[in-house]
Amino acid sequence: MEVFVVSLLNGLVYGMLLFMLASGLTLILSMMGVLNFAHASAYMLGAYFAYTVSLYVGFWPALIIAPLLCGLIGAGLEMYGLRQVHRHGHIPELLFTFGVALIIEKVVQMTWGLIPVPYRIPSGLDFPLFTIYGTQFPAYRAFMLLISALMFVAIWLGLTRTRIGLIIQAALTHPDMVGALGHNVPRVFTMVFAAGTALAGLAGVIGGNYRVTEPGMAFSMGPIVFVVVVFGGLGSLTGCFIASIMMGLIQTFAVVLDYSFADLLEVFGVIVTKATPGAEFLLVSLPRIGALLPFILLVLILVLRPRGLMGTRDT
């Protein structure tokens, strides 16, 4: 029970972090058809910007400034990069973001060094909020949950209750029609791209000190975010939300449940030893497969249901 509740909370925290990253990506992918490889790079930049800014003015201003910087970079990339490549088709667009991701990783290494930077949790939030079954739950995790929940509400309200949100929703499914109705679709694209990267930056600000701020963080986070987006389905924020929470829980629970196929077989009275044929497969424990599970799910969903959980069209 103890393990269950603690993992549930941690899984939620991780899932909400994933959602902050994935919500922006899903909007970009559904509207523009661009699989943005540089999205996780914005997450990394957010963390590094927050680290540098917080050295001078503290964590709280950084919480605003770093995402804004990321959003500006995103807007610049869209206006001066993606829009140029757009006329060559989708594949060059994707490759452009891929190249940007390569460059950002290297620039980060050159600016902040190869080793992790000491980006720490602000001292005001560095205390245990409550104790559950003898395990302390840090206040910072609750803060992360709060920020991401606020973000979720803000996105939802913004998309359903504002004029621009309605245009975005329409552009998700019928971009050509929205353009034909006289809306400036390229400008909407730029805004969504900037907002998406800013969100990823925000995820970096609150995720960077929760996890580790290092040059490899984009590379390790990127594929998982893709999985979430594809799993949730194109054009559906709800699907994206469900997929994020699911991935967060799956990955967290996989780490704590130390079982293997051999344990399952033991229930049926089959004892697996090193000499059993296929022992290497049967003895692999769940924590070790944990990192693999999202990719197995990705491949399965793309083959069986390419539109994802709640998607409106095929990937």
Place this chain on the structure above:
Amino acid sequence: MSPLALLRRHWVWLAILFVMLAMPFAFYDWSRGRHSGFALTLMSEMALMAVFALSYNMLMGQAGLLSFGHAILFGIGAYFTAHTLNWIKASDILWIPTELIPLAGGVGGVVCGIIAGYVATQQRATAFAMITLGLGELMTAAALMFITFFGGEGGITTDRVIGSSIFGVAYTSAWQVYCLLVVWSLIAAILMHLQTQTPLGRIANATRDNYERTQFVGYDPRVVRYWQFILSGFFAGIAGGLYTLVYEIVTFDTLAAVKSANGLLAAYIGGAGGFFGPVLGAVVVVGLQSGISLYTSAWLLYLGILFIVMVLYAPGGLIGVIGQHAPIARMGRMRELLMPYARALPPAVITTAGFVTLIELATHRTIGAAQGKKLALLGIPMDSADMMPWVVAVGLAVAGTLWLRVEARRFRLRWNALIEDAKALGIVS
């Protein structure tokens, strides 16, 4: 066909064969009578990377399938080859001539292609790219998990000297292996070239350009993709087999995402449109990796910038840029481009120098200085802590860029005029 006509049609292959055999002698150490080890390794890496990039282009260029996990085919081929070598070494019955060992890699690639391809080719376009990304990550993780076949982090070591050569060659020296590599990579490249002219290769082009219409005509694009994927796996596997012969060790790096990305970079930078594009790209990418990384730790950044510049300004790759000159050359007016090119050269050099200095100063400031390295560019010592080098670098970069813009505009005017003339003559439509 007369021998002369044959020569005219296939001179490219002969030229490649000549360059591949002659290049190592440019670095030959005559005083000690032996080949330069570095040059041979570099050339070998280029050759096997070219085969890998060509096999990648069977998917990207020919069938319009963007793969992010192509290295699994390469890696499995490499592992198959390593295990085959070890089996032959250990067993008394099994006998395969050393010359045919890369085929084991091809078999590995085909096996992997049949399994992974069955899953991946169910979809096309973005979904295909995502599936291959997932498969690549899965395979890399699996390689670290299952020790018996993949050998964990240490990988599988092997020995190419199995003494079963048909020609009685021992394959102890790098030169002997290189010769084998030249033969195999040429065979693989020629086969891939022939494949582009088969009905399958043609239909793959059709599914790339308009898969709906291909369905109307009566072909199943899924089957076409599947066959194309398996064949591409065969050649990627051969490249993997050659890798094993050269390095005699296979680790999980061979099937990891970086290797896939390299294939993609090589194919795209070289140009996916022409058959020889990926070969050119492989030479450039490996050259940057091995050559420039001797001088700077920021080579990946240079590669990334080159890639972005290609995507933005030359989506056809290097081969595409060369191809664009063809109509002007056919008019016999290349001479008129000489002057605009010459005028654009100095600002281009200045811009590059400015940016390279900036990047090198930045790298030195954060990474190099901590390692106690001294920075010197073209023999000019610099201290990244001073203001002066930074000011000069920024000045060069800005001035060079502005000048380059002026010259580029002039160049474009000249170019457009020439293309107009070519249109008037009916050389381009």
